[in-house]
Structure formats: structure tokens, C-alpha cells
Amino acid sequence: MDRILLKNGQMVCPAGGIDEIRDLLIEKGKIVKTGKNLKAESARTIDASGKLVLPGFIDMHVHLREPGFEHKETIESGARAAVKGGFTSVCCMPNTEPVIDNQGIVELVATRAREAGLASVYCIGAITRGRKGKELSDIGELKAAGVLALSDDGSEVLNSELLRRAMEYASTFGLFIISHCEDPWLAAGGSVNEGAVSTRLGLGGIPRVAETVMVSRDIALAAYLGAKIHIAHISCAESVDMVRAAKKAGVKVTCECAPHHMFLTEEAVLGYNTNTKVNPPLRTEADRQAVLSGLLDNTIDCVATDHAPHAEMEKDVEYDNAPFGVTGLETAVGLMFTELVDRKIITVSRLAEKMSLNPARILGLNRGTLKEGSVADITVIDPKAEWAVRVEDFVSLSKNSPFIDRKLKGKAVMTIVEGKIVYEEKD
Amino acid sequence: MEWTRGDLLGLEELDRAEIEMILDTAASFKEISSRPVKKVPTLRGRTIVLFFFEPSTRTRSSFELAAKRLSADSLNISTSTSALSKGETIKDTLRNIEAMQVDIIVIRHSSSGIPWALSRLVAPAIINAGDGCHEHPTQALLDMFTIKEKLGKIEGVNVTILGDIAHSRVARSNIWGLRKMGANVTVCGPRTLLPRDIEKMGVIVTDNLKDGLKNADVVNVLRIQRERQKAGLLPSLREYAQRFGISSEKLRQFARKDLLIMHPGPTNPGVEITPEVAESKTSVILEQVTNGVAVRMAVLYLVAQARDETKEEE
Numbered sequence: 001m002d003r004i005l006l007k008n009g010q011m012v013c014p015a016g017g018i019d020e021i022r023d024l025l026i027e028k029g030k031i032v033k034t035g036k037n038l039k040a041e042s043a044r045t046i047d048a049s050g051k052l053v054l055p056g057f058i059d060m061h062v063h064l065r066e067p068g069f070e071h072k073e074t075i076e077s078g079a080r081a082a083v084k085g086g087f088t089s090v091c092c093m094p095n096t097e098p099v100i101d102n103q104g105i106v107e108l109v110a111t112r113a114r115e116a117g118l119a120s121v122y123c124i125g126a127i128t129r130g131r132k133g134k135e136l137s138d139i140g141e142l143k144a145a146g147v148l149a150l151s152d153d154g155s156e157v158l159n160s161e162l163l164r165r166a167m168e169y170a171s172t173f174g175l176f177i178i179s180h181c182e183d184p185w186l187a188a189g190g191s192v193n194e195g196a197v198s199t200r201l202g203l204g205g206i207p208r209v210a211e212t213v214m215v216s217r218d219i220a221l222a223a224y225l226g227a228k229i230h231i232a233h234i235s236c237a238e239s240v241d242m243v244r245a246a247k248k249a250g251v252k253v254t255c256e257c258a259p260h261h262m263f264l265t266e267e268a269v270l271g272y273n274t275n276t277k278v279n280p281p282l283r284t285e286a287d288r289q290a291v292l293s294g295l296l297d298n299t300i301d302c303v304a305t306d307h308a309p310h311a312e313m314e315k316d317v318e319y320d321n322a323p324f325g326v327t328g329l330e331t332a333v334g335l336m337f338t339e340l341v342d343r344k345i346i347t348v349s350r351l352a353e354k355m356s357l358n359p360a361r362i363l364g365l366n367r368g369t370l371k372e373g374s375v376a377d378i379t380v381i382d383p384k385a386e387w388a389v390r391v392e393d394f395v396s397l398s399k400n401s402p403f404i405d406r407k408l409k410g411k412a413v414m415t416i417v418e419g420k421i422v423y424e425e426k427d
Numbered sequence: 428m429e430w431t432r433g434d435l436l437g438l439e440e441l442d443r444a445e446i447e448m449i450l451d452t453a454a455s456f457k458e459i460s461s462r463p464v465k466k467v468p469t470l471r472g473r474t475i476v477l478f479f480f481e482p483s484t485r486t487r488s489s490f491e492l493a494a495k496r497l498s499a500d501s502l503n504i505s506t507s508t509s510a511l512s513k514g515e516t517i518k519d520t521l522r523n524i525e526a527m528q529v530d531i532i533v534i535r536h537s538s539s540g541i542p543w544a545l546s547r548l549v550a551p552a553i554i555n556a557g558d559g560c561h562e563h564p565t566q567a568l569l570d571m572f573t574i575k576e577k578l579g580k581i582e583g584v585n586v587t588i589l590g591d592i593a594h595s596r597v598a599r600s601n602i603w604g605l606r607k608m609g610a611n612v613t614v615c616g617p618r619t620l621l622p623r624d625i626e627k628m629g630v631i632v633t634d635n636l637k638d639g640l641k642n643a644d645v646v647n648v649l650r651i652q653r654e655r656q657k658a659g660l661l662p663s664l665r666e667y668a669q670r671f672g673i674s675s676e677k678l679r680q681f682a683r684k685d686l687l688i689m690h691p692g693p694t695n696p697g698v699e700i701t702p703e704v705a706e707s708k709t710s711v712i713l714e715q716v717t718n719g720v721a722v723r724m725a726v727l728y729l730v731a732q733a734r735d736e737t738k739e740e741e
Contacts, residue, residue, distance in 0.1 A: 198622070199627070200627075271543070
């Protein structure tokens with residue numbers, strides 16, 4: 001159906017400063033009109049009363065594992081998880097096999113995404129060939145193929161000179177670097193945050209300085225070059241402070257935080273559940289508070305899940321041998337609404353900023369808004385829906401969530417991508 | 428007081444009364460080992476599997492003798508395979524062992540937390556014989572048993588644990604146990620071997636050997652692994668011996684005369700302790716080994732008994 005009319009939803013659009021009950025008409029993939037008492041013939045009319053109608057959520061940091069690790073996730077299953085979780089666009093990181101460091105792989109991802117016909121899937125290209133940190137990828141080619149940014153996520157570009165050249169060269173093509181801030185020597189042998197919990201459990205620690213020394217270096221480079229940098233999955237109080245100071249000083253730095261760093265601490269590791277093993281690791285309560293404060297005062301621009309699926313057999317091993325990573329696409333919205341909106345810590349409009357408008361702006365995507373004429377990417381939320389995270393309900397191929405059994409309030413009930421309903425909750 | 432635990436995973440989860448019960452039970456079992464016929468029928472017909480994923484002579488032999496002296500049948504499985512994704516293998520192997528209808532599995536593994544994961548997975552009782560850098564409860568119990576035997580009490584005793592605290596499961600279990608029993612615990616070593624936030628476990632921390640020994644009634648000297656030098660945590664074993672090794676000379680200077688010398692073994696002679704000190708009058712290193720059998724008999728007995736009672740209730 002070409003035309004969809006969403007009736008009587010609470011329409012919230014931070015870009016347009018709108019937060020009121022409005023109808024919204026979609027035609028040919030675009031939002032053509034919003035207002036009161038809209039009528040449209042031969043449109044599918046959906047009663048959205050009691051629901052929130054928001055610009056579609058954008059997750060700028062996911063791992064969809066295809067090509068190479070299709071037993072963990074595929075573009076199709078990842079996109080399905082995305083739209084079920086209320087995300088209309090996702091950016092997949094290049095640590096696939098082969099690595100997304102050339103046009104061919106970007107096209108493969110695009111083809112698979114088109115075949116799936118669910119979420120919009122964009123690529124983040126590798127900074128260096130094979131993510132090996134030795135030589136630059138063909139960045140101009142990657143740009144032409146459609147990548148939105150560059151990252152060696154999972155690894156830091158350790159050679160500072162190479163990173164400098166990458167930042168300069170990328171800016172030539174209007175691209176920016178997403179930095180995975182981790183000093184691998186400081187982090188070596190670690191599984192969890194270094195501190196009281198690692199000491200108590202006898203697990204190798206990843207010290208906060210493994211992150212902060214690299215945040216500091218990357219900000220210094222961005223400042224020196226006047227280039228744009230985005231800090232991925234920020235987890236420490238000191239990192240948040242550094243970004244805050246850098247922004248104040250006019251450095252073009254943006255950053256994201258993940259739900260697990262906002263809603264869990266290292267205490268979750270007690271009991272050795274390998275679904276709490278994630279990089280950067282879950283930190284202390286003080287860090288968790290600092291990340292939240294950073295999100296509230298706009299030091300942290302957006303929320304990104306760092307969705308990192310792993311098969312059960314891979315996670316079901318010794319804690320120190322388990323791979324890092326947790327899934328996030330299907331729990332992020334519920335967590336954000338339960339922990340922040342329902343408790344009145346942020347408004348729905350602020351949430352839409354953090355999960356839609358800001359990531360769109362950072363990525364240079366013409367989305368994240370419900371203004372008339374824009375792409376009809378829409379997430380419909382039932383803020384009152386109460387549910388619990390259950391293993392059997394995940395549509396992602398992997399179930400490695402640290403939030404299993406958590407009771408949540410608020411969920412996506414309909415997801416519309418480019419005017420097409422790609423997810424609709426069954427009653 | 429009744430013992431109700433069907434596993435012994437760590438000392439963190441035990442309370443003082445439970446620790447006292449193990450120590451009291453061990454005291455009554457100790458006499459058995461001094462008889463000409465060192466055997467009682469207590470666990471006759473039970474099967475105990477000793478499952479060691481790390482090389483061990485002392486702990487394994489101690490458990491094996493404890494099992495035999497209680498008339499249990501024991502089976503030894505030793506493997507040092509430490510390949511990735513062997514979690515699957517352990518689970519599979521454990522399930523197979525379980526299917527052979529065994530009663531107790533004593534496990535040692537190089538990864539912290541494994542006994543907890545396995546206790547959720549299989550029905551037989553799990554006894555932790557050392558997991559990674561986490562816990563080694565029976566070692567700490569035999570250390571406490573020895574302290575109590577020698578000093579008449581644990582409450583108020585000043586115990587210094589010296590050496591590689593960061594990588595030591597012996598240290599962690601001792602800290603939990605001794606703190607619950609009211610001892611004062613100091614940990615001492617170079618900063619590279621003192622884990623971050625260790626003071627939150629309720630211990631005094633010092634990197635000065637003199638301070639570490641000053642008020643100590645007991646020093647528990649930990650083994651220094653050669654790998655620590657390779658990992659860059661120590662410049663050399665020679666330097667460690669000079670700065671933190673226990674010698675008669677340092678004891679004369681820093682410690683009280685009757686300082687009780689303990690070591691979980693095996694010692695690196697001339698590194699963390701000189702042979703002279705290890706064999707001195709105040710060293711109780713071999714008595715620890717003797718007591719280890721009694722303590723492990725107590726643990727096997729209590730755990731088996733708790734299992735019986737649960738079964739009867741069902």
C-alpha cells in the first residue's frame with residue numbers, strides 16, 4: 001500500500017520542535033503531511049492513539065557479522081532484530097570476514113539489505129586494509145560505494161601517524177573516523193573492568209586507562225587537525241570529562257554510549273555470566289552515573305547499541321575465554337523508556353534526539369525528522385507496554401543479552417522504513 | 428548447627444559457623460590418619476571423581492587420600508589441555524561423568540568461575556580444588572586449621588599474606604576465610620602483584636616487607652610463578668628474592684621470633700623463601716600438608732552427608 005495514515009498519535013519530532021497529537025500521512029515513502037484531522041482516501045489508516053510517533057531510530061554502531069560469521073547474525077536477521085527493536089537504520093561495523101574495506105563488500109551488504117527489505121543498512125568502512133592498522137583502505141572508493149564513516153572498530157589504529165593521515169585523508173572525502181578507544185597492551189589479558197570486582201573474582205582486569213589514554217590521544221589529533229572524530233562506546237567517567245572539555249574548546253568531537261554502560265555496572269559480572277562480558281567492560285556505578293550525566297548534558301550525542309551477537313556455544317565457555325560482546329538491538333528502546341523516560345529523567349523528545357536526530361546529523365543522513373517532505377522512517381512506540389526480555393523472543397540469531405529476564409516498560413509496536421511497514425507487533 | 432551445603436565452591440559464600448564446622452570436623456578426622464589402619468567406612472560405596480585440568484600433585488594426592496581414608500572409590504582424571512572453546516568439552520565430559528552415577532566431583536581448572544558454572548549444570552556435588560586466580564577453599568581451610576592448631580585461635584591473629592596476591596586463589600580464599608573468622612589480614616608484595624582495590628576485601632595493604640612482617644603472628648608465603656617475570660611484573664626472580672624473599676636475616680630484622688611460617692607449596696627455594704626458613708623450627712609447611720588430608724576428609728564427608736539428607740527429604 002502506498003499511503004498510510006497514522007491517526008491521533010503523540011507526534012514527537014525534536015527537529016521540528018513538535019510534541020503534540022497529530023495525524024501523519026505517508027505517501028510514496030515520504031511524509032507528505034502532518035496535522036489535525038487528516039483524511040486520506042485509499043490509505044491504510046492506523047489508530048495510533050496512546051502511542052508515540054517518533055522519527056525512526058538510528059543505531060550507528062552494530063555488528064551484523066555477514067559476511068563471515070553468519071552463524072552469529074546475518075544482514076537479514078540483524079535487520080529483523082533492528083526493526084523489531086524500533087530501529088529504521090543501522091550502521092554495520094567492518095569487522096567482518098572479509099573486512100568491509102572495499103567496494104565489493106559494501107555492495108554485498110547493500111544487496112543483502114535490499115533483499116531483506118527491512119531496515120536501511122549502511123556500512124562503516126575500515127580505516128585500514130583488513131583492519132590491520134598498517135595501510136589505509138581505499139577510502140575514496142569506500143566513500144563512492146556509500147560508507148558513512150570509517151572505523152577499525154574492535155581495534156584501535158595504534159600508529160598515531162597513520163591515524164593522523166587517516167583523519168586527514170578521510171576528511172578530504174567528507175568522511176570521519178569512529179574511534180574504538182583501547183590500548184591493547186593495557187587491556188591485554190583482561191575480561192572485566194579492573195577494580196574491586198576483577199580482584200574479587202580473580203578475572204583479568206581491563207583498566208579504565210586502556211580507554212582514556214586513547215580518548216586523550218584521539219581528541220588531541222582531532223584538535224590539531226581540525227578534523228571530526230567520533231568516540232565509540234564511551235564507558236569511563238574520565239573519558240566523558242575529556243570529551244566535555246574538548247567540546248567546550250571547540251574540538252569537532254562527538255560520541256556515543258551504549259545501553260549496557262548506562263544500565264549495568266561491573267556488579268553484573270558476579271556469577272560469571274559470560275553475557276556480561278563486553279568491551280569496553282561494564283564499569284563502576286560512578287562511571288555509569290557519569291555516562292548518564294554525559295548523555296543528559298549533551299557531552300554524549302547519541303545512544304548506539306554496539307549490538308555484538310555471538311552464538312550460544314561461543315559464549316558458553318569459561319569467562320576468560322568467552323568472546324566480548326552483547327546484543328542490543330531488541331532491548332535498547334525498552335531500556336531507554338523504562339530507565340529514562342518513565343522515570344522522567346529525559347523527555348521523549350530528548351530520547352528522539354539521542355536515538356534518531358543526532359545520529360542522523362553525525363552521519364550526514366537526511367533522516368531523523370518527521371518534517372513534511374522527509375523520508376518516512378518512523379518508529380511507533382507504546383510507552384505503556386510492559387514486557388520482559390525473554391531468550392525465546394529474540395529474532396536476532398544470537399541471544400547473548402545481559403538483560404535477559406529484565407522487566408521493561410515501553411516498546412516499539414510498529415516500524416516504518418521509507419514508507420513501508422516492516423514491523424508490526426502482533427496482538 | 429547443621430551443614431546443608433551440597434557443594435563447596437568458595438569461602439566467600441560460607442559464614443563463620445560453617446567454617447568452624449569444617450575445622451571442627453577436620454579435627455575429629457585428623458586422628459584417623461595417625462592410626463595404623465587409616466580407614467573408616469564413612470563414605471563406603473561413594474564415587475568421587477578428581478578432575479584436574481591443571482597439573483597438581485599435592486592437592487590431588489591430598490584429595491585422593493582423603494577419599495580413600497573415608498573408603499570412597501576415587502577416579503583420577505587429569506588433563507592439561509587448555510585450548511579455546513574447551514568449555515564445550517568440559518561440559519560434555521562432565522555430563523558423561525555424571526551419567527556414570529558419581530557422587531562428588533572435585534575440580535581444578537585454570538579459569539576463574541568454572542566450579543560455579545558446573546554446579547549449575549550437573550547433579551553431583553562439586554568441590555572446588557582451585558579455579559583460576561579466584562578461590563582455593565580447601566587450601567585456605569587447611570591454612571586456618573593449622574593456625575588454629577598452632578596458636579589456639581584465629582580470632583585476632585595477625586596474618587600476613589606475602590607475594591603474588593594478584594594471581595593467587597590461595598590469597599583470595601584465605602582473605603575471605605580469615606576475615607570471617609576475625610583475623611587481621613595484611614597483604615604484602617610489590618605493587619605489580621597487588622591487585623587493584625584489594626583493600627575493599629577488608630585487608631591492610633603494604634608494599635613494604637618490614638611493615639608486612641612487623642606485627643605478624645603468621646606469614647603465608649605465596650609461590651612466585653616464573654611467568655610473572657616474563658609478563659614484566661617483576662624485573663627478575665633474583666630481585667624478588669632480595670626485596671621480598673623470606674630469609675633468616677630478614678626475619679631477624681623485621682619479625683617476631685615465633686612467627687609462624689606457612690607456604691601452600693611447592694616452594695621455589697631461594698626465591699620467595701630460603702630453604703633454611705622453610706625447614707626452620709617455626710615453619711609448619713609440612714604440617715599444613717598433613718592437615719590438608721583431614722580438612723579434605725571433612726569437606727567430602729559434610730558435602731556427602733548434606734546430599735544424603737536432601738535425597739531423603741525428596
